[in-house]
Amino acid sequence: MTKTADQRRGEERILYDAFMAACPTRQVFATIGDKWAGLVVNALADGPRRHGELRTRIAGASQKMLTQTLRTLERDGLVTRTVTPSVPVRVDYELTPLGHTLVPILAALKGWAESNIGDILQSREDYDAKVVAA
Amino acid sequence: MTKTADQRRGEERILYDAFMAACPTRQVFATIGDKWAGLVVNALADGPRRHGELRTRIAGASQKMLTQTLRTLERDGLVTRTVTPSVPVRVDYELTPLGHTLVPILAALKGWAESNIGDILQSREDYDAKVVAA
DNA sequence: CAGGATCCCATTCGATACTG
DNA sequence: CAGTATCGAATGGGATCCTG
Numbered sequence: 001m002t003k004t005a006d007q008r009r010g011e012e013r014i015l016y017d018a019f020m021a022a023c024p025t026r027q028v029f030a031t032i033g034d035k036w037a038g039l040v041v042n043a044l045a046d047g048p049r050r051h052g053e054l055r056t057r058i059a060g061a062s063q064k065m066l067t068q069t070l071r072t073l074e075r076d077g078l079v080t081r082t083v084t085p086s087v088p089v090r091v092d093y094e095l096t097p098l099g100h101t102l103v104p105i106l107a108a109l110k111g112w113a114e115s116n117i118g119d120i121l122q123s124r125e126d127y128d129a130k131v132v133a134a
Numbered sequence: 135m136t137k138t139a140d141q142r143r144g145e146e147r148i149l150y151d152a153f154m155a156a157c158p159t160r161q162v163f164a165t166i167g168d169k170w171a172g173l174v175v176n177a178l179a180d181g182p183r184r185h186g187e188l189r190t191r192i193a194g195a196s197q198k199m200l201t202q203t204l205r206t207l208e209r210d211g212l213v214t215r216t217v218t219p220s221v222p223v224r225v226d227y228e229l230t231p232l233g234h235t236l237v238p239i240l241a242a243l244k245g246w247a248e249s250n251i252g253d254i255l256q257s258r259e260d261y262d263a264k265v266v267a268a
Numbered sequence: 269c270a271g272g273a274t275c276c277c278a279t280t281c282g283a284t285a286c287t288g
Numbered sequence: 289c290a291g292t293a294t295c296g297a298a299t300g301g302g303a304t305c306c307t308g
Contacts, residue, residue, distance in 0.1 A: 024251035025172075025244045031254075033167040035281090038159075051290055062282055067291065077257030088289045089288080098253055105246050110159045112239050117158035119232055120165075123211025169301085185270055196302050201271055222269045223308080 031076050036061050036069040038106055041095065044079060045103045048094035078102065165210050170195050170203040172240055175229065178213060179237045182228035212236065 031037055036058070043049060043057045054066060061069075070093055073079040078099035084090040095103070165171055170192070177183060177191045188200060195203075204227055207213040212233035218224040229237070 025247040028247035028251060028254065029167075029172065029243075033163075038163065038167075063291080064283090065281065068281095075258055075261040076254045077261075078254075083290090089291090091290060098250060101250070102246065105242055108239055108242060109163075112236065113159040113162035116232060116235070117162060120162065120210045120212075124209055127209040127211075197271070198303090199301065202301090217270090223271095225270060 031072055036065055037073060040069050041102060041106060044093060044095045048092045051091045165206055170199055174203050175236060175240060178229045182226045185225045
């Protein structure tokens with residue numbers, strides 16, 4: 001009976017896993033909270049884009065990450081992928097209706113971020129200054 | 135002149151770094167898009183909590199991650215950390231006014247997730263079925 | 269009770285090279 | 289042009305032990 005605490009942790013962890021598996025928010029967060037997904041959705045917000053266009057618009061994303069992100073979004077039904085089998089293949093990505101409903105949410109988040117980034121940066125400076133002093 | 139493409143990538147990367155450094159949304163996302171930060175903010179939405187309470191409410195977060203997340207949120211000025219030097223130390227965490235303004239945004243995201251999780255899960259099933267078939 | 273310090277495994281992501 | 293495959297570095301995150 002000495003490991004009661006540890007055992008409890010283990011049980012909590014199992015409960016947590018079950019809870020998480022059923023938690024919609026986290027599952028969704030796993031996709032759209034992704035490093036690139038938000039940028040991609042924004043880049044697609046005002047119309048379809050070709051793969052190459054996205055690479056340009058989201059300069060900095062490696063081709064690997066871009067493809068990977070697009071696959072995830074496609075899997076979740078947020079974007080469609082349309083292949084036109086011409087001579088150099090052409091692939092277009094476009095937001096689905098569901099994907100479009102996400103845009104305002106992201107916009108709200110973006111708005112909040114832009115409104116409060118000043119305070120946050122200031123807070124970080126203060127905090128870091130205090131830590132150095134301590 | 136043969137490595138033009140590579141060089142362009144490198145230049146894009148530098149521009150990207152500069153852009154990212156100045157992009158408020160991404161900086162904020164780095165904090166609140168974190169695996170645990172959202173849960174913590176939610177757990178604090180309706181009042182201050184002690185460290186131990188948070189551990190219980192967010193069962194599954196290791197103590198390390200909880201502390202780390204709280205530190206980040208504190209640094210960003212979203213929560214306050216109050217130490218009461220009693221015999222067993224007591225530490226309370228509470229959302230700042232700024233932190234509270236984030237709650238509705240998170241709630242919107244949560245609402246969207248809960249509304250659309252069904253479609254998303256269905257889409258994943260369909261997608262996976264197609265992949266297996268291919 | 270709160271949380272710092274370590275160890276260590278799993279995943280992420282970028283760079284590079286290759287295919288249709 | 290779009291995408292896949294592989295490798296290696298970096299990071300995230302959990303388990304454990306220790307302090308005030």
